[in-house]
Amino acid sequence: MISNEQILAMDLLAWKIRSRVIEMIGIGKIGHIGGSMSVAEILAALYGYKMRHDPKAPACPTRDRFVMSKGHAALAQYAALAEFGYFPLSELSKVKTLGAMLQGHPDLRLTPGIEANTGSLGQGLSIAVGMALGLRLDGYGSRIYCVVGDGEIAEGQIWEAAMAASNFKLDNLVVFVDYNRIQATDRVEKRFNSNPMACKWEAFGWKVLETDGHDARQICEALDNAEQIKGVPTAIVAHTVKGKGIPFAEDTAAFHNGSMTEEQYNLAVRLLDAKKEAFACDI
Amino acid sequence: MQNLNQRKAYGEMLVKMGAENEKIVVLEADLGKSTMSILFQDRYPQRYFEMGIAEASMISTAAGLALTGKIPFASSFAVFATGRAYDQIRTSVCIPHLNVKICGSSAGLSDFGDGSTHQSIDDITLMRVLPNMNVFSPVDALETEKIMEAMMKIEGPCYLRVNRNDLPILTERGQPFAVGDVYPVKKDGDITLFATGVMVSVGLSAAAMLAEEGISLSVFNVPTIKPLNVVSLLSALEGSRAFVTAEEHSMTGGMGSAILEALSGHCTLPSKLLGIKDQFGTSAQGYRELLDHYGLNAAAIAEAVRTLHERGIGQ
Known part of the structure; x- marks a missing residue:
């Protein structure tokens, strides 16, 4: 049973992730707002609830792993990692600057807590398959989590990996589909239709769960349920909203990798600041 | 066996x-x-x-x-x-x-x-x-x-x-191997051949042909393409007046290019690169037939060496 306090803590974490992402992008600079906002609750549930991980021992071999296959959502992951103390919060302000620990896309050699280099889309799920095979050989019982985008799954390699995962019966592997229905240039349905979603994964031999990707309780329950599924990998189709929480960026391709005007930035900060009261805390 | x-x-x-x-x-x-x-x-x-x-x-x-x-x-x-x-x-x-x-x-x-x-x-x-x-x-x-x-x-x-076909053994079991080094298969020539893979044995045939004409060719095996040890390359060229490279690969960016890049600024000897000239492969009934088709044979190496040799006469 997931307590209300746990859910509140994850909502708080998701809110913090959003605030940090807005701060990192700032005024007039380009950044992946849309896809970072859509995965905030998924990351909160993984890092804050489900995954066995220890920022003080980031290389512990028995840890659970998370691979952000849609590497352009790195900002959200950086925010989560900083929140858990993988590196100082002060690193966030240096993101994407020359010599920074935090690159435009995840780099495991530079950033504590990053598990794979992604950003060239479609590769993360295969990397996660490799981790799942390796950790199963070790018998650690570690679990591997991966997030792919609904635009990203046009990459054929995703389906090579999907076939491999069911071939190898990788029940230690869970993939989230960030089902926000918008890719870089427009709505998925208009641009390159990757639907229908759930039956594709089922056809590839996966157990499919569906959830509201912004409801921390539903996500946690799906993660708990996935642990009970044996013999097949699990895909959680998370129904999300691109740009969630930032009204001008919601459900539009304009902020896939967009820049905010000063007014937009101030509005985003004001809206996120208003959450402080709800959570009765500062960041 | x-x-x-x-x-x-x-x-x-x-x-x-x-x-x-x-x-x-x-x-x-x-x-x-x-x-x-x-x-x-x-x-x-x-x-x-x-x-x-x-x-x-x-x-x-x-x-x-x-x-x-x-x-x-x-x-x-x-x-x-x-x-x-x-x-x-x-x-x-x-x-x-x-x-x-x-x-x-x-x-x-x-x-x-x-x-x-x-x-x-x-x-x-x-x-x-x-x-x-x-x-x-x-x-x-x-x-x-x-x-x-x-x-x-x-x-x-x-x-x-890795090559698909059987190739002659040109190394010895006890012979040491160091990453980046080139190894002599035939030494003390006036001109040096750097070859890799199948082209090493082809180079030996070229050296035998040239020996009959009074031209001595060293043959060095290049088993590491990257990283290349410049000191090892330079030592292979000691006493040489020129060098040739030969590879079963495109000349664009292959082993020959790698050697030229490594020697750039270190060596001014005349050189000639041999390999496949900016074209794709094609079907053939035999390996040697195909190597011949692309000029990856002893005759082509010997011709390149002769040209460099003649250029060097009188110096």
């Missing part, structure tokens, strides 16, 4: 090293009977992963295995292992500098019958342009074994280029 086949050496070494090191895992894209990685499956099925005809996913999966401390060897035909999976080698493996070993089998023109789609004339170029990647091209089956041992000592990405 000594094994003459590099593919067989690859498969047998996987088994041998796999017995000594449990971290070794092997991935294959449905060509295991040809790459001979299947020998490993017979012995260690739990550590062998048939990835299907999906080279891109195979390489990224190898990266994931490396991230759990395993030492993955992934094999396929050289064209597919490198070209089909190029971006996966780049992003999943080389940028994070992961300990993934890739074997490109049936490399060069050695799959003579299958034609342009299956003949890798570009794998050396593709692999050596990648930062962090090490590139090896053995001359014989014995050297294949030594290179695999050397690859185990490198904590990082390695590419091994």
